[in-house]
Amino acid sequence: MDVVVFSKNQVDVKKQELDETRTLSLLQVSYVVKQWAGPWWKGACLRPVLYKTVLSNITMQLKSGQITALLGNSGSGKTSLLDVISCRSSGSVTGKVYYNNHEVTEAIIQDHASYVMQADRLLPNLTVRETLLYTARLKLPGNTSYSEIKEKVQTVIMEMGLKNVADSRVGGQIIRGISGGERRRVTIAIQLLQNPDMVLLDEPTSGLDSHTARHLVKSLADMAHKGKIVLLTIHQPSSDIFKLLDQVAILTSGELSFCGGTSELVPYFSRLGYPCPHYMNPLDYYVDMSSIDRRDPNLEKTTTERQHHFIRSFIASDIHVEEVRTATRDTLLPSRDRQLLSSKRIFGPGQLRVLYTILRYVLSIIVRVIFTIIFWVNWRLKI
Numbered sequence: 250m251d252v253v254v255f256s257k258n259q260v261d262v263k264k265q266e267l268d269e270t271r272t273l274s275l276l277q278v279s280y281v282v283k284q285w286a287g288p289w290w291k292g293a294c295l296r297p298v299l300y301k302t303v304l305s306n307i308t309m310q311l312k313s314g315q316i317t318a319l320l321g322n323s324g325s326g327k328t329s330l331l332d333v334i335s336c337r338s339s340g341s342v343t344g345k346v347y348y349n350n351h352e353v354t355e356a357i358i359q360d361h362a363s364y365v366m367q368a369d370r371l372l373p374n375l376t377v378r379e380t381l382l383y384t385a386r387l388k389l390p391g392n393t394s395y396s397e398i399k400e401k402v403q404t405v406i407m408e409m410g411l412k413n414v415a416d417s418r419v420g421g422q423i424i425r426g427i428s429g430g431e432r433r434r435v436t437i438a439i440q441l442l443q444n445p446d447m448v449l450l451d452e453p454t455s456g457l458d459s460h461t462a463r464h465l466v467k468s469l470a471d472m473a474h475k476g477k478i479v480l481l482t483i484h485q486p487s488s489d490i491f492k493l494l495d496q497v498a499i500l501t502s503g504e505l506s507f508c509g510g511t512s513e514l515v516p517y518f519s520r521l522g523y524p525c526p527h528y529m530n531p532l533d534y535y536v537d538m539s540s541i542d543r544r545d546p547n548l549e550k551t552t553t554e555r556q557h558h559f560i561r562s563f564i565a566s567d568i569h570v571e572e573v574r575t576a577t578r579d580t581l582l583p584s585r586d587r588q589l590l591s592s593k594r595i596f597g598p599g600q601l602r603v604l605y606t607i608l609r610y611v612l613s614i615i616v617r618v619i620f621t622i623i624f625w626v627n628w629r630l631k632i
């Protein structure tokens with residue numbers, strides 16, 4: 250990897266910018282998982298081990314104030330990329346992920362990010378407000394007063410457009426409650442209670458009609474424009490949703506065939522010789538063009554060659570070269586956040602967990618000693 254050298258002046262200017270803009274940078278991230286071939290009953294020892302490259306050489310940068318959509322066909326690696334960013338991956342990860350030039354750890358993710366998964370896990374008998382109030386009491390620091398919690402919940406209800414259903418029961422499969430789109434909003438609202446700097450969402454629009462999906466992405470875009478980093482995976486976004494996005498990344502077989510501003514998408518592919526046909530949604534068109542069609546061998550050969558051409562061209566493109574340059578430069582700079590993050594981590598969730606475990610052991614030893622003394626005194630008195 251090239252190391253870029255900057256003058257002190259450039260570093261100072263950049264540092265000032267960084268203090269205001271938060272960044273999430275991925276530098277040459279690859280992700281490999283282990284798989285065992287053959288029937289399960291042969292056991293792990295008898296089956297040959299296969300290594301599957303799920304993500305390869307991903308370099309991209311997300312900035313606060315921007316909403317970025319991660320697109321790609323099923324199995325292209327979208328969820329895996331979110332897992333790698335949020336330290337939930339189960340395989341081997343190479344490359345680096347930085348949050349504000351500080352290498353991402355579980356503690357940083359817990360302090361600064363929220364991950365909204367595909368499934369909504371809500372209690373059907375509670376109302377929307379009750380759900381948020383109970384979650385806030387569990388999630389927010391213990392010294393938060395009840396009036397502050399209520400205020401926070403009200404803000405999140407307004408932000409996610411849940412005002413009309415705030416006192417309606419959530420419901421589930423048996424008890425009828427709020428709609429699917431509203432349930433998705435409640436799930437997202439739960440994650441917003443801690444006011445995270447970064448929100449990662451896996452398929453937040455899945456199962457929603459186009460109007461509800463657009464409304465939801467609009468809320469997410471508004472949230473991003475208030476200074477958060479928002480990254481979502483999405484299948485087949487409508488052209489209305491396309492207009493709401495700031496940045497798009499297209500994944501094909503675990504590699505990037507494009508990552509850049511939405512306004513750059515069509516001109517970039519047009520320069521490659523693939524202009525978007527009239528009346529076609531550019532995102533649908535370019536995701537489709539980047540995928541491999543395995544319906545017959547000839548089609549598979551042509552589409553595989555095209556996919557490789559897209560990946561190679563993107564790596565050589567000015568957009569990618571600039572992205573690598575910026576991401577490398579930003580992660581090399583010292584930042585005020587590094588000190589903030591390390592000072593915060595002295596009492597971060599990880600440290601609290603260690604403290605809690607030590608306290609549990611100490612308490613259990615004290616209780617054992619007390620009981621031993623009681624039994625010993627009892628036994629002596631009987632004698």
Ligand SMILES: Nc1ncnc2c1ncn2[C@@H]1O[C@H](COP(=O)(O)OP(=O)(O)OP(=O)(O)O)[C@@H](O)[C@H]1O
Binds near residue numbers: 303324
């Ligand atoms: N831990 C793992 N073990 C085995 N294979 C894995 C693992 N994690 C991911 N994969 C494989 O990597 C590929 C990408 O998976 P991923 O879930 O990231 O795709 P996706 O783009 O999110 O798909 P979808 O849109 O269908 O959710 C898939 O082929 C998946 O089977």
